[in-house]
Structure formats: C-alpha cells, structure tokens
Amino acid sequence: MVSRTIRTRSGGRGTGRPTLEEVAARAGVGRGTVSRVINGSPRVSDRTRAVVEAAVAELGYVPNRAARALAANRTDAIALVVPEPEDRFFAEPYFSDMVRGVGAALAETDMQLLLTLAGSDRERRRLGQYLAAHRVDGVLLVSVHADDSIPDMLEDLSIPAVISGRRSAAETLAAVDSDNFEGARSAVAHLAARGRRAIATITGRLDVYGAQCRLDGYRAALAAAGLPPDARLTAPADFTEEGGRRAMRELLGRCPELDAVFAASDVMAAGARQVLREAGRRIPDDVALVGFDDSAVARHMDPALTSVRQPIEEMGRTMAEVLLQEIEGRTGERPQIVLPTELVVRESS
Amino acid sequence: MVSRTIRTRSGGRGTGRPTLEEVAARAGVGRGTVSRVINGSPRVSDRTRAVVEAAVAELGYVPNRAARALAANRTDAIALVVPEPEDRFFAEPYFSDMVRGVGAALAETDMQLLLTLAGSDRERRRLGQYLAAHRVDGVLLVSVHADDSIPDMLEDLSIPAVISGRRSAAETLAAVDSDNFEGARSAVAHLAARGRRAIATITGRLDVYGAQCRLDGYRAALAAAGLPPDARLTAPADFTEEGGRRAMRELLGRCPELDAVFAASDVMAAGARQVLREAGRRIPDDVALVGFDDSAVARHMDPALTSVRQPIEEMGRTMAEVLLQEIEGRTGERPQIVLPTELVVRESS
DNA sequence: AGGTGCTGTGGGAGCGCTCCCATGTGTGAT
C-alpha cells in the first residue's frame, strides 16, 4: 500500500504535495525536462531521465491533475453515458460487463471513467451542461435509440465519441457493434440443422438497427436452409418480457404448428417460454427456443436457454481503445468495428 | 436540451468557451465581482448581481472546473470507494440503492461522484495513488472490513471521509449505520411472538461489527421472550450463500427440533432455505425463516422471505450530506448516525 | 472639517502545469 509522509510547506495554503518545480530542483534540471520525463517524451537522455525518475520517487511526486488539465486544455476523463434509468443499469449484466471491459482498457492509462446515467430529462439536462462545459475529453455512448439527441450534441460540440451498436447501416459516429446478422443467422441455421421446419421469430423494436439485422439474419438462414419465408412466423415485439409474451401468443394463435422460436433477446425468450408452458408446449421437445444476448436469464432459465453470446466485455474494451485513439489523433477516421458473436447451445434447442 | 452556439476565438488553442474575464467585460465589472456572483457571495449589490447574471446567460458561461480546482485547491469531486470486486458491486442491489441515495444528495451540488472499486490489490494500489494525489475532496467508504487499511490511509492524508457501517463500537470516522441490533431484535421478537421456541441464528462474519450487533440483538430478543440461550442454536457463517448452507446443515445436525432461523443476511437465508428444503422441512410450517437486508433475493424467494429492511438509499443520502459538511466545515465533529430498520413480514415466518 | 467603519468593487498574484522558443552541446560532413 502506498504510505507516505505528509510534508507541509512553511506558509501559504499549500497542501504539502511536491510540485514539478520541486522535483526539478531536486534533480538539478529544469521544469520542462521533468515534464518531458513525466509525459514520456523521447526527447530526454537516459541519464537525465534516470535522475528525474529518482527525484520523483524520493519526493513521491504525483502530478496535479487540475493544473495539467488547465494548461493542456484537456481533462483526462471520459464519460460512459447510459441513457437508461438507474435500476436498469444496475439490473442488466450487459452494463456491468461493459464497464468491466472499459475499465480494463483504461487501467493502463490514467484516464478517469465517469459513469453518467441519462435516463430522466433532468439527468439529460445535466449531461448537456456537462458536455457543454467540456468536462470530459470523450464519450462512450451505450444503448442509444435511433432518435436520441445526444449524438448530435456531441457532434455540435465536436467531442470525440464512440457508440455501441450502430444506429443504422450508415452510422456516422465511430462505432463498435456485435455481428447481429451473423449471430441470428447462426442461431436459426442451428435450429434448421436440428430438423426444425416452422421456425418463428420474435423481433426487437425494428427502429433499433441491431434488431433489424437480427431479423435479416433470421431470413437469410431460412433461405439458406431452403425454408420458404412466411410472414405469419414473424412477430414484432420490443425487447421486454411482456412483449415476448404477447408476441408468442400471437404466433401460437397464427401458426399452432410452429416447432421453433428465435427470440431476438433472452428477456423476450423468457416471456415466450412462459406462454409456451401455459400452452402445454414442451421445450425443446415440441418447440425449440433460442434467445440472444446470453445473459444471466439464459443460464438460469429452465430449461437453460440456447442463446447468442455477444462479446460485451470486449466491446467495452474496444470502444475505449477507439475512443482513446480518437482523442489522441483526431484523425476523423471514425472506425466501425463489428465483433463476432458465438452461439451457446444449451437445453432449449 | 441545452443547445448553444460555439464561438471560436481567433487564435491560440482556445476552445471557444467564454471565460470569467469575458463575462466581466460584458457586464462592465471586474473579474472578482463575477467570481463572487458565480459563487453566491453575499457581498455583491443586487443591481450588479443582475447585470452579471445577464452577461453569464448571454454568453452561456460555464466555469472551467480545472481552473477553479487549481486556484481553490479543491476538486469538487468525491469518491465512493467500494472494496469489493466488480461483479459483487453490480450483483448486489445494496450498492445500486447506495449510489442512488448518494446521487440524490449530490444532485443539488455540482460535486462529481467517482465510483472506485478497490477489490483487487491492483485497484487498491491505484486508489492509494489517487488519494495521495488528492484528486477527490472526500471519500465515501462502503462495506469496509475491520482490518482494512483504507481508513488509516485517509486519516494520514487527512481526507474527509464517511464510512457506512461502523467498524466497531468505537468508530473514529464519521459513520452512517443502520440499527443492526434493533433490526435483529425485532426480527427475533417477531418469531417468538409467533410462538417459535427453538430459534436458531446464522451469523455473519463476526469481525464485522454489524454482524456482532445482529447477534447481540438476537440474544436480547431471546432473553426478553424468556427463551434460554443455547449455544447450539448459533452457527457462524460468512454472509455467503454457501456459508448459509453449511451453517444450516450444522444447525439441523445439532438441533433437529429447531422451529425458526434468523439469518443475518438474505443471501445466507437463501442458502439455509435450500438445505431446509432438502431436509424436507416446510417453510414456514415446520421452520420459520427470517433474513436481513430485504434485498431482491428476499422478494423473489419461494416462499417470499421475511426480512429486515435497511434504509440503504437514505444511508447513501445521509453519508453524502455528512461528507459535504465535513468538507465544508472541517469541524472534526465526526458524527455517528444510526438509521432505523424495519421488519418486512412475508410468507416465510 | 476630520475621523471611523462599513459595504462593494477592481485587479494583482499565484495555483501547477504544458507548450514552445531560445539556447547550449555534441555529432558528422565538408
């Protein structure tokens, strides 16, 4: 553990912490040189670097972040903005995985991570002020709806940002997404390979690009398996459990002969499972069920749910890395990275 | 939504945001006066204040936090330090409630909240540097073990801190705690009032002061109900589900005749429930079960678990308020606040 | 008329850094 004696300078309102200047004096070099060493500039001789590093260690010097921020016009902080209410943020493992990934990428740097929930209007207003005040160098945007105003705001303020999940095929922001199309395709191909013929799907809100991709993947897999498309086998929902229930009832009413369901989220699959149970259908004997997200819900479901795993933690790490590059370079490249998904087969299919 | 035109100053690396000086010029007053208005000093005439406020609004002035921090030698940020690994932090509703409460108290101020997990040694080291660098004005310490070094570190660095849950009866830090003794007492009194005679308890780690208080409350309730103390009815555990299972097996082996169990946490109660089930005991018919924390676990258990509710959110709010006062006043009062608990009776008792 | 004590205000100094220009100091080519 770091343990250090506190020295107090004779006068003034000093805090007793050593400054750059004091380190410079100790090392017998100039202020600029110490600054270069601290910031890892290559333009310092090895000898000098060693002397300075010794002085830093002896004095227990730690840079004053506020001074650095003021002089360099940056904050060394990035915000993870989650436009969701607090309870959802904590409830969904999605976010904790994301935070873990982001944290991992940031651990190397001395960037500070600010968690910002922007669920309510009040919080969004505060966020607006926050961004206007340029109190962060960049923003990680998670779970954004297509019509959200935050991306525009960031654009206006020219604050570097990375979004998780593209808002459309023509996403303009830097984005890190998982391969929703391929994930859905593989899930449905898996059902077809097991001999299922009447494969239904419960979609997410189709104004969410990822939900549309999953639907496209579903259709592609059907086509590849030589199964004719059937509009009655597609039921729209909204990513909620209740929506899943409603859609499942709808499907059951329309196509009692269905033998498999691909739900575009685990939560919707949970709703579907309940309705299937009530209707006396056995899973997977009568109806196979596959979800998406591979969340805790999937593992704890009875029977355990086959699901498409998204590499959330890796997405978080990648987002942070991309953002750091954007902040660094400001090249305006805006990379779009798509990470692969993985089908996790369990009992429900 | 805040929407503001970005003006760019002709040269330099300026960000285009107005400064105090520009507001002063606009309002036709001095820099100091604007500063006084911004900071709510009473030493400004009403007329001047109005003029300055108009200028602030016109220019869309937002103070530069870094400059303020540098000049005033404070950071306007506090850290919520959780010495737990990431997964526990997100898993337990305890923390989300706590964050909500703290957030509520901070919403008024422009204090920034930093979440700091110090579960691993690596993270603790980083935290040490963080604190040494005085990057926060104060610290909220949650879920601290008796032998933790963080409180000492804070003391050494004379950083204001508030702890949740006292470490001992003689807590030296400012603390906000719930009334563990009274919570346990009321839970056990409730069991006794329902005619239970052989009331066992599964304790938490007794080096945690709160766990000791709960045990004391249990004993006090037994005494008050005229039930003889019986050492065989007390099984130590460690707040985990597995510990709860182990303790329950132990109790069942030692005292097959027990008709009630008070577990010092809901999670341990969940473990106990499982063992009771396996042993063929019906809840609450054969054995009544009461937990502590009133977490989601309690509500979702089958049967729903009677539990002692701690006002976590209120504790968070109170902690933040106390900390703000400490930072403000530095009076060295170190208040110790104990908040009442509430017994929530459900099906398990 | 001069003193005394307010309140309100202006602006200098300085917080601890980074940036950058000016100044050495050493190397190799001429």
Next chain:
DNA sequence: ATCACACATGGGAGCGCTCCCACAGCACCT
C-alpha cells in the same frame, strides 16, 4: 578546422480561476 544540423535542455508565458489586499464611496459620528 568550420559549418550545419541534429538533439537535449532551461525557462518564459499563459491556461482560467480564487483569494485577498487595496481602495472608493457612503453613512454616521465626534
């Protein structure tokens, strides 16, 4: 030996604010 040009280094200027001292203006007393 001389010039050119690298690299290494020192330190001035300045980031935008707070703190605080100085001073103006006014009311009230002696």
